Amino acid sequence: MDHVLSLIGGIGMFLLGMEVMTAALRDAAGRDLRAVLARFTTTPLRGVLTGAGATALIQSSSATTVMTVGFVGAGLLSMPQALGVIFGANIGTTATGWLVSILGFKLQLDALAMVLLLPASLTLLLGRGGVARAGRVVAGLCLLLVALALMQAGAADLTGWLTPERLPGASLGGMLALAGLGLAVTVLMQSSSAAMALALVLLDSGALTLIQAVAIVLGMNIGTTFTAILASVGGSGPMRQTALANLLFNLGTFAVAFPLVWLGAGLIAGFGARHDAMTVLLAMHTGVNMLGVALFLPGTARFAGFLARLVPNPKEPPLVTLDRGMLRDSEAALVAAQTAADAIAARLFAALGAALDARPDYRGLSALAACDEAIEELRGFLQNIRLPEGRQSAEQVYSALLHQLDHLTRMRARTQSRGHFTALMDDRVLRRPALATGACLRRLGAQYSPREAARLARLQALIEHRQSRHRRGLLLGEHAGMYALGDVFSHTDAMRWLLRTLHHAVRVAEYQRQARAGLPAAPEKAAG
Incomplete structure (x- = not known):
């Protein structure tokens, strides 16, 4: 029972740490980030670069996507510009997985994080302005690393019960079920980063095989669109179009990548056995999202037109009519x-x-x-x-x-x-x-x-x-x-x-x- 509580508590602490760190980074970027998104997206390609950089900076693709949805509704971004940012955000979100892997698994800085958590928290509580935000970023990062240690300990104790054999296998139906599991976990957690961290922990502990982890991650890419969809509810037509674009992009990427992963499952498993499986998983996550961008970016204008037809923007009746x-x-x-x-x-x-x-x-x-x-x-x-x-x-x-x-x-x-x-x-x-x-x-x-x-x-x-x-x-x-x-x-x-x-x-x-x-x-x- 203790190991289950450690795993659940670790996930909760990871979510809290992500929220604290992301909020501090978003506040620090603040007006500058909004200005960058509004100004440096004159072409879809520049939008991709801006979206990737902004997401890597604030460590949240949901925050970037929701901000983009709002900018479209305000008329600050056109649909093709917004599509570029959304494409790029899906690349930028993979940076969190690499950060977690390097700091939490390779360097194992959880002991140092425990030491730094107290001064970081004191800085957060007693500081003001930029000093307080810096303390919040460090405190959030410390919580992430401590949470990873808790999750690793809980997952290690679960290996006697949770084994790859108890989960769906590499068959077509099994991998679709695993993708559905990844989608559900991401929607439930409202954080693809936390879901990715959980997949890395389970892969590292041996509870998942590499192929199972890849299938789960492919489902997570779809689940992360849920936040933007919620943000667009009740919004203008362009806002709904932007949120739908994010969903369709991830569904299209999944439709292309999933058959490749299923057909190449043996090759991927063999490559993972010869190399570090965690690095292979992260590289595939990044590669899949880059593949999606390569497929969608050349047809951005046609994609925007398709969205306009799919979700028409009816003209709002005039606020006043004076006879x-x-x-x-x-x-x-x-x-x-x-x-x-x-x-x-x-x-x-x-x-x-x-x-x-x-x-x-x-x-x-x-x-x-x-x-x-x-x-x-x-x-x-x-x-x-x-x-x-x-x-x-x-x-x-x-x-x-x-x-x-x-x-x-x-x-x-x-x-x-x-x-x-x-x-x-x-x-x-x-x-x-x-x-x-x-x-x-x-x-x-x-x-x-x-x-x-x-x-x-x-x-x-x-x-x-x-x-x-x-x-x-x-x-x-x-x-x-x-x-x-x-x-x-x-x-x-x-x-x-x-x-x-x-x-x-x-x-x-x-x-x-x-x-x-x-x-x-x-x-x-x-x-x-």
């Missing part, structure tokens, strides 16, 4: 214009509120193209309204609408700066007001409320009051070595972004109030 016939009645036109402004504000507030959450959801930000069309529609409509002479209330409503349009346009521009959300959530001082702002915006997005508008104004005043003190604290922390200079800049920029976004939101809500007060029949609920 020019209402311009004959200025009061009716003002009511219609305010209803349209409410709909735009509701969409922007809801999207920003969802992103400023403890569990941020960026899908709303990725689907704001309708707001651009709605803003232009409203601008053209307002330009054609002719106000009656001497109607001061109508002039006040019209002025409030013009101010709303200006602040909505500026707030929409702010939503395109995506790099500040992570910095806000990482900042101890800004996190709480940012979350409060998000909650307030979500409520205003659901329904306009003077009370919520007043609360938003108080949040703006609170953050403005703390602004200079927080900036001074960041600069002093950088001088004392607590923060890296880049962290100071990113947190200062994030605070400025939050204040400017809050300013526009507060002014929109205030001019909504003014317009409603002057309209004969103000709408009760913001359309959205």
Whole structure:
């Protein structure tokens, strides 16, 4: 029983270590990684290189793929560019297996990891900024190595019970069953790296033959697509196309590689017997993914066209529709214009509120193209309204609408700066007001409320009051070595972004109030 608990505990610790290390590497790369993905993917081939490098850097193909899906939804990447990144991510993810093999099996650094875990954890807890992230990376790596030692000990004790003979063999049905097992394990763990580590441990202990391990790894390649599919649920058409592309790429690679492995099982087993089986497994994992890229890359444009036909992207109905016939009645036109402004504000507030959450959801930000069309529609409509002479209330409503349009346009521009959300959530001082702002915006997005508008104004005043003190604290922390200079800049920029976004939101809500007060029949609920 103890060996089973060691194996299960080792897997859990490995998953925790991967999460800690990947999160730290992703935060460290942060804005630079997003900029690289957005800028250096001008061709599918450059996308492959960028995707492979980014995945090897942050040690997570799922993170790269999910980020790519989001970029496609936001319009930052075209489908052919995104396909290149996805192809490359499947090559980059093999780097984790090589890292685990070298550090955990060849060098056996688990004893050193035990020694380093305490100082790394203290650095994580007591440090700030880049120092804390470095401590998190080292702590995560230490957890990985200790977890591997636990898994190896548990697997070694299991060899009397778990033997290759108890598992499906090298027949066609047996290898398909093993591939299905690899797929299921990867979906369950939500980490192809952890599944690969488990396969390496079982191969090293003799619980698996090389051919069995290869079949399991081929199934893992398909299982790793599940995270991106989940991320695309409820997203735009391009997001679903990108997630489907990742699935089809891995299915196509499997369809080509599996028959080759099955037919060449004897040759592979003989080669593994003469050489290190673990190295052969890792080389085949890398080779299979490179084979997939070689097959799909030349036909990237045709593949993108096929995806567009398979998952059509229906045109989203317009957010607002303003009938020019209402311009004959200025009061009716003002009511219609305010209803349209409410709909735009509701969409922007809801999207920003969802992103400023403890569990941020960026899908709303990725689907704001309708707001651009709605803003232009409203601008053209307002330009054609002719106000009656001497109607001061109508002039006040019209002025409030013009101010709303200006602040909505500026707030929409702010939503395109995506790099500040992570910095806000990482900042101890800004996190709480940012979350409060998000909650307030979500409520205003659901329904306009003077009370919520007043609360938003108080949040703006609170953050403005703390602004200079927080900036001074960041600069002093950088001088004392607590923060890296880049962290100071990113947190200062994030605070400025939050204040400017809050300013526009507060002014929109205030001019909504003014317009409603002057309209004969103000709408009760913001359309959205």
